[in-house]
Amino acid sequence: MGRLLALELAREGHRVEVFEAKSADADGAAARVAAAMLAPLAESAITEPGVVRMGQYGLTRWPELIAQLDEHIFFQQNGTLVVWHRQDMADANRLCSLFEKNRRINPSLPALQSLGAEGLNNVEPALQGRFQQGVYLPGEGQLDNRQLLAALEKTLTRLGVQLHWHTPRETTDFTPGSAGQPDLVIDCRGLGARTAWQALRGIRGEVVRVHAPEVILQRPTRLVHPRYPLYIAPKENHIFVIGATEIESDDMGPASLRSVMELLSALYTVHSGFAEARILEIATQCRPTLPDNLPAVRWLDERVLQVNGLYRHGYMISPAMLDITLQILRSGSTELAQRFDVAVHAQPAHAAA
Template sequence: MLPLASSSSITLLGAGLMGRLLAVALARQGHRVQVFEAGGPDAEGAAARVAAAMLAPLAESAVTEPGVVRMGQHALARWPQLLAGLPAPVFFQQEGTLIVWHRQDAPEAARLRGLLERTQAVVPTLPHLQALDAAGLAQAEPTLAQRFGQGLLLPGEGQLDNRQLLAALVLAMQQEGVQVHWHTARDTGDFTPGASGQPDWVIDCRGLGARAQWPALRGVRGEVVRIHAPEVTLSRPTRLVHPRYPIYIAPKENHLFVIGATEIESDDLSPASVRSALELLSAAYAVHSGFAEGRIVEIATQCRPTLPDNLPAIRLAAPRVMEINGLYRHGFMIAPAMLDVALELLNTGQSLLAPQFDLAIHHANASQACPA
């Protein structure tokens, strides 16, 4: 592919996480950027608004491939750089991930530990997990010491506040002169990039909104509870091993906790089921009794855009048309890596990072993916 010329005109479709990151980055490179978004600046229709925004490559390796794990490593280094350039503060934490389990779930915990150790053998640059006995757990999270006798600490993993980030990116787009058309849905077929009066490039970041162009996309439903719990003092993201509903609890600022677990193969965006809400809340209470006196701020549902292999992809769908999709449940963990690969492709016509992430660059009319 031919690289971008200086001061190119670029149209972005979708202002979720990837669309906002790309809009800011391209505008800062001197390009003229406009964005079309079906929703509003609050990202009410985006999976990124509902996410817990955990940056946990080793923890997530239990359900994904080494390439995605390497993307997560890349992101842990890149997020502080990206956040430092924003016009508003965004909560970011890198205190590791804690994994705990009840006695009856010890076999499931042993299985999980084996998966994580195998990942560390494949990706040796990951920090090694630390097995915690009762004393170690009490030192890491004192409030959990009475309920759990052991755990695993995954050093170096992190999280950020997704809604603060999305809002800060809106401010950055305004600051950089990006023209944003909120509540204005557009399709790649609405543009003829490269023609007179048309943008030089179109980049489609619409997630599930792009299914007409990328039929393999499917939605994977997630359900998340936000609780304000002043009595809970967890200092880092905590995961509970459970054979039926392994949950995560991500503590944000001011005793706000994001709790989730459910993963349902469905495009259904109706409110959360009673069963899911009960399971999430009871599992959270099993981790910390202080949640009993918390207040439910929100119970939200959203569908993550997912491809058949559950891996992200970049596709060159037509001349001067790039599509970025399939971030699945790993959006915040891999977005900086996807951003940097996309920028390499646009700026140089190739990507040196993509092979490190096992990320192939697809061509819509080709039978196989082409290496970057």
């Protein structure tokens, strides 16, 4: 959120500075660990309709945002495949019922396509013979988050944005509006903002990255799992992101043996070629989450604006949250927040536009 906002504000001619607690690689942020899937219908099973509408908005907005950047970004919109093993049939049926229910709530979502063994082989030949049933969710997408973060850094530098790495800041370090200070502070620190937004909590997630030259998947594949949604997101050059556990905890410690075994066992059952994959990384991060699991914008005072609570949907909903924030800054109000049911808290009467 911080880099996207900095880019848009710099392009509008504002003088922008970015303060980041860690490095340019975003090594302290959930943004680096995430799989960056853009899957509103798939996520509709576990979130609210407003978040789903934000995800649909993001699918059309992301290509516009990527086109502004100075480097190649992997972006794919080949849909999502959901598969399951026979013993998980009951869970799969419940999941598909949720998809259908959410399509009735939001008819603009594409219709899921039920697939038998032959249909699965046609959609994803690499999985031939491994599953007898599945569903295909057309139109869903993904991008490469690490390429995006690097491209944003490069483009911000070209635009003259001052980037301060390894420079943690609190909102209280600034007195916006006074001499030598910024006119406005925008706080996008995720869990780093808990000193000012105490309702934030962490939802721990563990993710594995592997290099598997023997495997070709054409789209993100989700495996129905009794404990949490598991996904395999294929990136360029046979890199795959596998995740993600979801644990009510802000523990940033190393991944547990149980979680890694579950992720890797599921990976192998999807495609035997993963047996020879090389593990590149086992990463842990915590998603910044508000009590209702929904994002929000909040005026801390008339010159400090906070954007937070993107939870597990960061890349899916960040274009919508970006444009909501820009509307607030430009006019003091936002039609998009109403459209997407995003809370805008405690806006002072004299908030600076």
